Amino acid sequence: MLYLGKGGMESTAINLARGLDRARFRPVIIALDEAGEHEEELREAGIEYHVLGGRRLRDPRFHWRLFQLLRRLRPDVVHTHHFATLLHTVTAARLARVPRLVHTEHSWQYLEHRSDYRRALRWMSRLSDVFVVVGSAMAPYYRDHVRVAAGRLRVIANGIDVDVYRPVTNVAAARRTRGLPTGVTVGTAGRLFPEKDYGILVRAVAGLIPSHPDLHLIMIGDGPERPALEALAVQLGVADHVRFLGWRSDVADLLPLLDVFVLSSLREGLPLAVLEAMACGVPVVTTPVGDLPEVIVEGRAGFFFPIGNPDALAAVLRRLVAAGAERHAIGRAGRQRVAERYSLREMVNAYTRAYDG
DSSP: OOOOOSSSHHHHHHHHHHHHHHHTOOOOEEEOOOOHHHHHOOOHHTEEEOOOOOOTTTOOOOHHHHHHHHHHOSSSEEEEEEEHHHHHHHHHHTTTTEEEEEEOOOOSEEEEEHHHHHHHHHHHHHHOSSSEEESSTTHHIIIIIIIIOOTTTEOHHHHBBBTTSSOOHHHHHHHHTTTTTEEEEEEEEEEGGGOOOOHHHHHHHHHHHHTOOOEEEEEBBBBTTTTHHHHHHHHTGGGGGGEEEEOOOOOOHHHHOOOEEEEOEEEOOOHHHHHHHHTOOEEEEOOEEEEEHHOOOTTTTEOOOTTTHHHHHHHHHHHHHOOHHHHHHHHHHHHHHHHHHHHHHHHHHHHHHHOOO
8 A cells, every 4th residue: 555656666666566375465555646657567467456536634534434445355464565555554544444454664764753643653663563674774763762562663674676676788879779878878767856966977977978978867767856966967068978768658768778887875875777777788887875874785786876976976976987998797696685685576475475474
C-alpha cells in the first residue's frame, strides 16, 4: 500500500510484488491517490491493483472506503511504504482486523525537524508487527530517535533484478538507435529535486568539456528543478552537451549506455538508481550518503566525493573519462557486488520472512 508516484520507493514495491511466489501469495497494490503510468505496468505484470483516488486523514469516508476494501480483500498482511501511507492506513487495517502489518521506511532525514512526525511514527510502530528500514545506516536513527522497539526493527536492503538491469554488448550501436551522443557519456537518473543537488553535476561536467569536447551529460528524470538546471547549462555554455530525457519507461535500456553514473544527492537511504547502474556494469561516482558506503568499495566498485563539492566530483570524472580500462573494471566489480548482495531475490526472500513472522 503506497502512493504510486515516480521514484525508487514505488519501484521497490512493484518489484517486490512481481517477485513474490505466486503459489503462496496473491499480491495486491493499493494506490491511495492514483496509479498514474504504473497502471499499464501492473496490468502487464498480472498484479491486481486498486486506486482509492485520494486520501484525507480527517475524512471518515476515506477510512471507511479503505476499511471496506480491506474487508473484501481479507489480506493476511498489509505492507505500507513511508510515513504518510502508514498514517492513512493503520486505522482501517486495524479495524479490518488485518493479522499482520509490515511497514517500510526508505529515508529518515525528513524526520529530523519534525518531532510531531517522530512521535506519530513511534506510536504507529507499536501497531506494526515488523518495522523495516532499507539500510543499516538508517537503523540507529529509528532505534534511538524514533524509538522503534528493537524487536520490531529489521534492515532489508533494496534489491534489483539483475536479469533486467545488465550490460549491453554493443554500446555504440545502441546509442545510435536511441539517438544518444557518441563520445564519453556521464549520466544520472532520478527526480529533479533540490535534495539531489544536480547543479554541481552540471558544473563539474561543464568544467571538463573544454579539455574533453566529446563529453556529454545525460539526465534521466524530471521535476521542479529542471528549468533551473537547463538555465544553468545555458549559463555555463554547455547546453549542447547536456541532454534532458525526462521520465522514461526504458531506463533499464538507457543505463548501460552510460560510461559513468553520478549521484550527487545531499541525502538518501539506499537509492535504487545506484544499484541499477552498478548492475548494468556502469561505474558509479556518488556522495557518501545513506548506505552507499556499505554498498560501494571505494576504488573497486565506485568512487565517492564530498557532498556539494563540484571540484572533487570533476577530479574523479576526469580520471574516469581518461581511463576506459579502469571504467570497465570498476563496472564489472560493481555488477558482481550487486548480484551477490542486492538482488531482487534476496530482497523478496527477506520480506517473505517478514510476512511469515
